[in-house]
Amino acid sequence: MVESSTTSWRRPVRGHRCTSTTRMLPVKAAREYQEAFSWFPDRVYVCYAMKANFNPYLVEHIVDETRAADVVSLWEMKVAVNAGAETVVVNGNAKSSDEIRAAVERSWVINVDSFEEFQRIEKIARHEGERALVALRVNPKVSPDTHSHIATAVEGSKFGVELEIAERVCRRMIESEWVEFLGLHYHIGSQITDLRPFSEALRSVRTFLEDTGLIEEISYLNIGGGLGIRYRRGEEVPSPHDLAEELQEDLKELHSESSGFDLYLEPGRSIVGEAGILVTSVRQVKRGRRRWVFVDTGMNALIRPALYDAYHEVVVHGGDYSATEKASVAGPLCESGDVLAEDRELPIDISEGDLVVFLSAGAYCESMASNYNCYPIPGSVVVRNGEITGVRRVQDYEAFSKTWW
Ligand SMILES: Cc1ncc(COP(=O)(O)O)c(C=O)c1O
Numbered sequence: 001m002v003e004s005s006t007t008s009w010r011r012p013v014r015g016h017r018c019t020s021t022t023r024m025l026p027v028k029a030a031r032e033y034q035e036a037f038s039w040f041p042d043r044v045y046v047c048y049a050m051k052a053n054f055n056p057y058l059v060e061h062i063v064d065e066t067r068a069a070d071v072v073s074l075w076e077m078k079v080a081v082n083a084g085a086e087t088v089v090v091n092g093n094a095k096s097s098d099e100i101r102a103a104v105e106r107s108w109v110i111n112v113d114s115f116e117e118f119q120r121i122e123k124i125a126r127h128e129g130e131r132a133l134v135a136l137r138v139n140p141k142v143s144p145d146t147h148s149h150i151a152t153a154v155e156g157s158k159f160g161v162e163l164e165i166a167e168r169v170c171r172r173m174i175e176s177e178w179v180e181f182l183g184l185h186y187h188i189g190s191q192i193t194d195l196r197p198f199s200e201a202l203r204s205v206r207t208f209l210e211d212t213g214l215i216e217e218i219s220y221l222n223i224g225g226g227l228g229i230r231y232r233r234g235e236e237v238p239s240p241h242d243l244a245e246e247l248q249e250d251l252k253e254l255h256s257e258s259s260g261f262d263l264y265l266e267p268g269r270s271i272v273g274e275a276g277i278l279v280t281s282v283r284q285v286k287r288g289r290r291r292w293v294f295v296d297t298g299m300n301a302l303i304r305p306a307l308y309d310a311y312h313e314v315v316v317h318g319g320d321y322s323a324t325e326k327a328s329v330a331g332p333l334c335e336s337g338d339v340l341a342e343d344r345e346l347p348i349d350i351s352e353g354d355l356v357v358f359l360s361a362g363a364y365c366e367s368m369a370s371n372y373n374c375y376p377i378p379g380s381v382v383v384r385n386g387e388i389t390g391v392r393r394v395q396d397y398e399a400f401s402k403t404w405w
């Protein structure tokens, strides 16, 4: 649950009962992933993709269930370890040497993004005197129906290695004294609600593994994350069980052709997305050609509408919906794109101080918050089974200014 920067909540305290009916879905979702793939013959690791929401209190609950995380930076590594992650996979197209070193020292699997990165890893591993555990991120080239900014396996994508040249890279990894080649990784993008691209990607990778004979060399297959969530009321989206069913046949056959491999998944949004809300409060209503509802936080806390034309359901807490009219909800920032919701039916009598709540804000909202216009990073409250289990206070000026002076 994500609270806006300046809403006038009573100060939440860890352990207090909370009256909110918001369910803590993430643990359930993580469990569902584990159950959904339980037919897989070897081990299955559900590595929570921390980029979706790295709130440490939330990560703690999820990792308690999964024991595994997908990280992309040193700080994500720290949060994952503090939350008790035992299995960590390291992603990123431009990893720093410190990140690579940390992974090598702890024997975490590195999903290698390029041949050049493999060479850097080899050098670092030699220097450390430790073999690096590596998998190669490949680009199976699929075009899911999602925003182009979050499709990650299209032609020309910055991520991964094209399958046409991947065999050569894998063979070099296999020959290397300083890396241990485990297998392949791919991730086709995010907010994907059609299952076809997931099976297309798996089939491309399967064909690659069979045609090259690399099927005999792998002990690791990482199929990434990407499953979409419900942003609009009434929308139907596939569940982890649907995804598992879609992939079951190919995965089982691939497994039977191999000498056995563990399956890794990296879901982010589908674990935390639906569970989070962003609570803002109305500062002002403006009437002109359009009716505007200005709230106290904007794209600094919810950048998805501006970045991806994303839609988030809006609810006015306790609002009288018997008389509504169209209005757009915008933040206070000096940016025309700082519009959080366009043309929604909102109560006519909405006024200063009313709480405007954005739904499905658990993923890529809190984690993408910024200090634009020197607005503080909003605080957040994590609730589980009706109880507050974690509070991050609104960033204060002292914490903010330390970054600068
Ligand atoms: C490598 C990688 N794995 C996993 C994820 C998580 O994706 P999602 O939140 O869509 O499940 C991402 C983000 O798209 C990613 O880049």
Ligand SMILES: N[C@@H](CCCC[NH3+])C(=O)O
Pocket: 051, 150, 190, 191, 304, 308, 363, 364
């Ligand atoms: N930030 C994106 C998802 C990025 C996925 C990370 N690879 C969103 O809000 O939809």
